[in-house]
Amino acid sequence: MRLLQVLFCSLVLLGWGSIAWAEESNYQVGEGDVLRISVYQNPDLETTVRVSGDRTVLLPLLGNVSIKGLTVPQVSAKIAKLLSEGYIVNPQVNVFIAEFRSKKAVILGHVKNPGVYELAGPTTLLELISKAGGLTENAGDSAIIKGKKEGASETSRTIDIKALLEGGKLTENLSIQDGDNVYINKAGFCYVSGEVQRPGAYKIDNKTTVIKAITLAGGYTGKASRRSVNLVRIIDGEKKTLNSASLDTPVEDEDIIVVPESFF
Known part of the structure; x- marks a missing residue:
């Protein structure tokens, strides 16, 4: 299994690592991210703006726009909708993240270097494990990912690492979010x-x-x-x-x- 882990992690990080970036649509824009926004055939509306602490951005014509909890495509769609309401007919809005804020996640348990790690943009479970030096010899077949508390609730999901490493089940290779706590269990x-x-x-x-x-x-x-x-x-x-x-x-x-x- 150890050889499979090394080979599979290498493939993910070197060959398939771009999957996380290609799936930027799943990334929730957050405080400190820098967005580059353009509107087709409206160069005067092009802007680069940093997301504020209350998850708003200051845009030409529109003023402060709340983007709390939205992904990049959702931000684009919201801006297009607002512009279409009395400003531009059928606006085509492009949004991409020019700079990612410093986000962090914790990984504990049976990895070689447990601790707190910064997430430079979309980061998958395997990439976080790699940042932590990989699995130890005593690592088990599952990981528990606990999300940030929102009010009194907390999300939790158990991931089948064995299915991911040996079976190539990429649906188990979840995107790690800011504030996530990951625990790799003992075999x-x-x-x-x-x-x-x-x-x-x-x-x-x-x-x-x-x-x-x-x-x-x-x-x-x-x-x-x-x-x-x-x-x-x-x-x-x-x-x-x-x-x-x-x-x-x-x-x-x-x-x-x-x-x-x-x-x-």
């Missing part, structure tokens, strides 16, 4: 001992079963009993053997799988 591990080829700790996911864990440990030795397996799980702080466990039982974090020796 689960199980321990396989007894009559297996390579006893030890193994990384698991939500699809790992007892037989898959045994396979990760190299499979059975020649002396192994293939009819029974002992699964020890920590329940309420105590280690308990699950008598009902089978080879198809899903494995949980910190489970211990013991393959006994056959007596026949």
Whole structure:
């Protein structure tokens, strides 16, 4: 998986990094952004303006225009609508961001350099992970993105990193917004001992079963009993053997799988 992560992140950053910029339509214009605005065949209306703290811009003819919560295409559409109301017939307005403000996001958990990072324009989840030095060896398969609080509410979404890295599911590569908090979870591990080829700790996911864990440990030795397996799980702080466990039982974090020796 590590090689896949490196290759995929390289492709995203070098080859597909422009996707984030091509999808600038998803970026909400904010305080401090500098907008360059032009109106076709109306050079006197061309202006470069910085968005104020109350999310307004001062425009020729229109005065202060609120653009709070709007994306670049929405800003363009709003200005065109206002100009069409008594100023210009069918105005064609072009808006693009000449300079991005300093925005920040926090990434914590199992990345090599957790901390606060500035976002220079549209930034995807993978790009933020790259800024933080990449994933650690113990990183899990999911990330939690919590958005800025608006009033009493807070947005939260869980991202399947494994589907993004191994399956190329780019819909999971969300744009990171100003004030977002990203947490990369820790991978689960199980321990396989007894009559297996390579006893030890193994990384698991939500699809790992007892037989898959045994396979990760190299499979059975020649002396192994293939009819029974002992699964020890920590329940309420105590280690308990699950008598009902089978080879198809899903494995949980910190489970211990013991393959006994056959007596026949």
